[in-house]
Amino acid sequence: MQRLPKVTALSVDDSGWGYFLCSYKELRAGRSGSEFLFLSLQDSSGQVVGKLMCDVERYKDEFDAGEFVRVEGRGSNYNGRVELVLSSIRRVNPDQDRREGFREEDAVLSAPRPITDMWAELQEHLQGVKNNHIRVLLNRIVADHEAQLRVWPAAQVIHHAYRGGFLEHITKMAEVGRHVSHAYGADWDLVLAGIILHDIGKLQELAYEGGAGSYTRDGNLIGHIALGIVMVREAINGISGFPDDLRAQIEHLIASHHGVREHGSPVEPKTVEAFILASVDELDAKLNQVRKAVAEDPGDDEFTAWNKRLGRVLFKGKA
Amino acid sequence: MQRLPKVTALSVDDSGWGYFLCSYKELRAGRSGSEFLFLSLQDSSGQVVGKLMCDVERYKDEFDAGEFVRVEGRGSNYNGRVELVLSSIRRVNPDQDRREGFREEDAVLSAPRPITDMWAELQEHLQGVKNNHIRVLLNRIVADHEAQLRVWPAAQVIHHAYRGGFLEHITKMAEVGRHVSHAYGADWDLVLAGIILHDIGKLQELAYEGGAGSYTRDGNLIGHIALGIVMVREAINGISGFPDDLRAQIEHLIASHHGVREHGSPVEPKTVEAFILASVDELDAKLNQVRKAVAEDPGDDEFTAWNKRLGRVLFKGKA
Amino acid sequence: MQRLPKVTALSVDDSGWGYFLCSYKELRAGRSGSEFLFLSLQDSSGQVVGKLMCDVERYKDEFDAGEFVRVEGRGSNYNGRVELVLSSIRRVNPDQDRREGFREEDAVLSAPRPITDMWAELQEHLQGVKNNHIRVLLNRIVADHEAQLRVWPAAQVIHHAYRGGFLEHITKMAEVGRHVSHAYGADWDLVLAGIILHDIGKLQELAYEGGAGSYTRDGNLIGHIALGIVMVREAINGISGFPDDLRAQIEHLIASHHGVREHGSPVEPKTVEAFILASVDELDAKLNQVRKAVAEDPGDDEFTAWNKRLGRVLFKGKA
Amino acid sequence: MQRLPKVTALSVDDSGWGYFLCSYKELRAGRSGSEFLFLSLQDSSGQVVGKLMCDVERYKDEFDAGEFVRVEGRGSNYNGRVELVLSSIRRVNPDQDRREGFREEDAVLSAPRPITDMWAELQEHLQGVKNNHIRVLLNRIVADHEAQLRVWPAAQVIHHAYRGGFLEHITKMAEVGRHVSHAYGADWDLVLAGIILHDIGKLQELAYEGGAGSYTRDGNLIGHIALGIVMVREAINGISGFPDDLRAQIEHLIASHHGVREHGSPVEPKTVEAFILASVDELDAKLNQVRKAVAEDPGDDEFTAWNKRLGRVLFKGKA
Amino acid sequence: MQRLPKVTALSVDDSGWGYFLCSYKELRAGRSGSEFLFLSLQDSSGQVVGKLMCDVERYKDEFDAGEFVRVEGRGSNYNGRVELVLSSIRRVNPDQDRREGFREEDAVLSAPRPITDMWAELQEHLQGVKNNHIRVLLNRIVADHEAQLRVWPAAQVIHHAYRGGFLEHITKMAEVGRHVSHAYGADWDLVLAGIILHDIGKLQELAYEGGAGSYTRDGNLIGHIALGIVMVREAINGISGFPDDLRAQIEHLIASHHGVREHGSPVEPKTVEAFILASVDELDAKLNQVRKAVAEDPGDDEFTAWNKRLGRVLFKGKA
């Protein structure tokens, strides 16, 4: 038996074994008395539905949602999408399975770019900051949260909701934002600070574990905008001589980055840099959703099926 | 010449001298070449338009907006409202004028209740807090900002926009909120914390000077909700053993107190206490506007003129 | 076999017999040919799903939705919620079953407080009315509709949708509203009139039978606001000497109690009393939903699952 | 001196005397010390600004707003609009002035069609009603309010705000609505009832005196929709054997005629007839505003100036 | 075996054979292993669910969605609606089946009026146009698209979504619009042009095949409003001497016919004719939905079930 290909390459002709993160598990009861396991399985490239129909009793306690699993199965077609029909499943035994090629990062839905590349790019941006105060601040915050910043998603569901998504989001925003700042004579140091810090509160808003994000108590009760401002204020308090108007402008970038109050920003952009940040953030989030909708659409038409969140179909172009 | 009555008692039959805060000053140029001074004068009871038509050159540099002034003049009717037509005006000379009865608090638009009464009531509420953590927190913040809390307004324009307005707003909310909390079995200590702290960020959002509030840099750029959360977080950081879930709930009260995102709350109420706080806050602000609109309406009809901010006329009842 | 506990106390360990109102009944066809009965059963404490899988043919015509039933069964777990799996079911035979302990009020979803207590409280409020006209009006309307007012729900679905819900809603509003009126120097008699009469049109808008509310023709076509105004106008027409401005103010309370036109109020609050009524009504309806969502949430987390109607999760606190 | 032409025919070349209703009067104080009277004068064809600059003292107490006046003056151009510059003004002395040709109906802004024509048309519609119950109801209500229905405006400001406007509104709606009802197989008797009764509450909502409408207490506090339903209910109560479902449908027409809740309808259309009524009502009100905006626009362009209420310019076509 | 009645006349007592368009086909997998075919079948009178439970393997490749089929089966009740339970199904063999009575137009959901009647009515309207330019334009466009205009639906889903729906929509609008235009002294030629042309872009926006409409590339990317303006501009470019202001007014009718920008009109009505067009269009679309909702509601109540698109229940009246 051979190893299954990556999820995005999976076809009905494939069968074999593989490692996945099981991000969802439900025992569905058929009315005829039979039960089956309905699972969501992910690897770094994407997500696929898994179903185990036979020997349910034997396998159903062999793993839990949130755990890495080793499965055997074959591709199957359901309403035009490929699924995995499983013949066996069990939780990964790290010691043993690592020897057979299991790596955690391969089995978690991930950003398309390697994390090391993105991290290096972020470091370059940091080194290019001219304003001493801002550079110190950004380096300190990035260093303090390196472990999270490397692997966290940028959101629970809507956009960049996968391993490395946070880093992908801010490096792409930095790539775009630098040019936009230059074009409008904006203060690039400030815009970069906004890009790196605007979602920093998400590190407290979300918990990211087992390949899935969930809201924390502070996330539900306070939200990442206020949490981020508190984090930045505490960091700035620890830096002597940080100019107060600079602090206010940086906190403004965080406070206003959703652009309008209806989207949860308690204040709206009042500086050129804040307008740029909100625009670049929104475009990056939107395009990430567009790319995902286009990539995941199973049909052969020029357009995707109706995308509920975006409220429209999307043009895919000719096959 | 006798002293003028309080602004709310002023009639066209009055003439004399008085002390006021000049909160607005504009030199209006008439087309015939003549100029006159258009002023806004306030004492503790209310606000009145002042006009100086004669000897403008002589008086126009004798004072500035934001200063206390001594005027001589008489009541006059303009479109159904009483105005003061001035014959002289000069800035107050504190040493000299105090001897003649000038007191700053008499010449600034003020809450109807004496500040000492409201302050005592606030202290009683503080002493009644059962939760030690909350009591320590509230006492510390109230003590730290006593000077401001005693005299600040609750807003720049919309409601309670006068000396002592902040204190009037939170004591009235406490009076109401205690009963509401009891009725719904809510945690009164928490609701009281929300009442006292929900607008605490306004002490940094606004600058209050010369009887007029204006937005600070932090107010414009960050807003009182995030500023308040930062203030409370810093206070709580200084209190050892403060339970983290309690902190989160208190910060939630501040974050959600505008009730909906469209009104600037980054998160919406998710606890019984937060629903109560938002409701009591909104009602108190609305009724303060209603009372003001009814009190200031000059007409004799059963209804006020159209109130633009509230988007309606208001019922005054029979004369 | 013993009697089943109250619905809210039911666990998977319970089995036995009990009396319920069957508020919903559907024959669901399994694809394998088998059918089962899907039921909604309620007693005074809550609602539970009932399923009858065996002997469906024998039992399916033994009762109808809207009838009281006697069932035998046992608790069962389905997706984390307790259900009742039934082995038999039949409609109640009043004569016989009363002897075995059947009481209608025990088998209908009900307000948590006893109706007699709430009714006594309402009477006290009525006796406290100082304005003769208002007291006569309220007493007459309450007396005329006593049978309904004692047991009706306050709404078909959204809040207080159970036996005694109307009475629970107005007594709680009266408890809260009295303090609020006092705090703002409002006319308590008027506010009380608004509390008792604001939803009086629901007695014509809804039909309440068999533990379930439904919309009447007049409810769908005219709505409880206009219906209530007509009812009150007719009652006032029968009271000689009722002052016309008082009538207008009372009708205004009914007309404006939804607060804004988007929620169906043809006019918006224009009196202090109307602002208070709309605020107290909305808070009571919201908190009833919050309590229900928290009480019914089956999970162990600090927060409930997403509540669609409220558009948020709710904080439950530590277990 | 000759008599002035109708307002809509007035030019800068005209001078003479005339009778008008003075609907607005304000003493405006010039900064140079001089005062002048700023007036709004209307005759049946339109409205014009009047200004009296000289001998203000002599004339200013010779009349009040809301009175008929006799003026002498000449046309004058102000910012592209014709005004009347007056040399004298006094209130009408009915006995004397009637002999010189004064007629009240000539001096009040009026519908373009003669009232007698419109009234006859309404009577024809009434006679054509086939349903006995509806015919009795309509005849009774029309007869009871004939005096008002003949001369009232349809609104205070927005549309048909002139003598006979109510009658013009409902006869035009009847002309249109009959064809629409026929086209859709709707019940024309019901639609006609909706047309005649939908605004009947305005007879209590507004007070119409001296050529100007204003809101009554009931109008402000209850609104014409609920007032109209009360009026119709009381009329129906006085007609024996009126079918209850017919009553509900007629009240539904009144309740839903604004089409959506945001516009103040407590319920939205649920019958074919209610959809037709709301559509015909809205179109007639809109087109009346369009006609007025086009007619009153002073410019020579193909488009009117910006119309604030309609939020657009309007096409007038070639001159 | 006899021929099945029309869909709208189908009852549980019917069995036999018939011709239908299969507009939807799905193989639903039962959990017990069994599969069944879930179909949507239409004839000219309506739509019905079809289910084939037995011999699925044998029949499932005998036809596709979008094809005409010949079925055998019997009426069956499912949750109060009549369905067709099939014993056999195959695609129509035109040569053979025509001999047995198959006609395409009988097997496609169609407008209630015969197309030839509606077409004749449209021709009459065209002949009545007085303005030469408009008449030439309309005749040319109608002639160029006769094949489509005769049979297309007016929309994909929302209203008049059946064969001949486009023609039914514009002839009904013309019937109504002529009277409305007359009543308001509007230019009937222009209004008629608007009625015939307002949706002309739908001929490029939609593809209509096999009884079902779908969006084309141009429809998704450009929309019928801009497409229609392009079509009309090209037609006008081919007519010498077409007055430019007339062209602009006709294009305005197309551009503004959704009435407000939120509904996709890039400009809002600025002429009397455009206000009339938007009003008549909206009413016709709404009433078509109302009629459909009432006609298809299976219940016996006075009201339909909740209609999601219209956001309300609808009054059906007594049975």
Place this chain on the structure above:
Amino acid sequence: MQRLPKVTALSVDDSGWGYFLCSYKELRAGRSGSEFLFLSLQDSSGQVVGKLMCDVERYKDEFDAGEFVRVEGRGSNYNGRVELVLSSIRRVNPDQDRREGFREEDAVLSAPRPITDMWAELQEHLQGVKNNHIRVLLNRIVADHEAQLRVWPAAQVIHHAYRGGFLEHITKMAEVGRHVSHAYGADWDLVLAGIILHDIGKLQELAYEGGAGSYTRDGNLIGHIALGIVMVREAINGISGFPDDLRAQIEHLIASHHGVREHGSPVEPKTVEAFILASVDELDAKLNQVRKAVAEDPGDDEFTAWNKRLGRVLFKGKA
């Protein structure tokens, strides 16, 4: 007497003569009988109020709004802004005044960058287009409208409302858009086509004369989105072999560039390129407003006065 400095450099210490465009002229009547001319004067750098108080009769017919004028006068302070108080004014005599240094482009409010620079930049972009079809299309349209594209504003009022504003808007968008397209792997040729063509309909929507834009008949009735699509369609029709899907995507860019229907786009973005275009367009328009509001704010505070169109104050930073 010396020549006055540029408007943006004008101070109260300046006096002399200069050339301006008079974009607004009003004879204001003072109540004391005296009149004065209120003017708006512009040169390439900005706009300033001009007032002529003396010898009004002599000068008032010496020029009209929309003409170039030669004035003599001095700077004056009015409410903190510099105005020009004129002692003489007359229309420019081109022959004579050119000899004294008059150049039209110096006397019209203009984009800050020289038009020749921006034009050269646009040409470079055009030369870089790789797709032949797009390059032909863009070159043709740009060549056909060169005269307008060089000097037109981008809007009548809101943003880039000055000579060369259209060109400034699209070159800045191209500068930004190129980087954004690259970052997201979008088709830069397509995005550039969208940038150059998205507002092309404004050349028909607006008339630009005498330094001021106004709406044309087609602009008011059809709007620049549909007009632009028609223009592009006609241009594409003249290019043989233009791929239809490319045409549809380009028209989509025009149709969707306002981003949402509420802003007048009949369809919303459905391609990556359309999302980018709408984002870049909105940001450029917003930042142009922000720059203008900051530049024109006369105060010394860190923030501008309230900006009504943007609905906020703006941060200017330290003086």
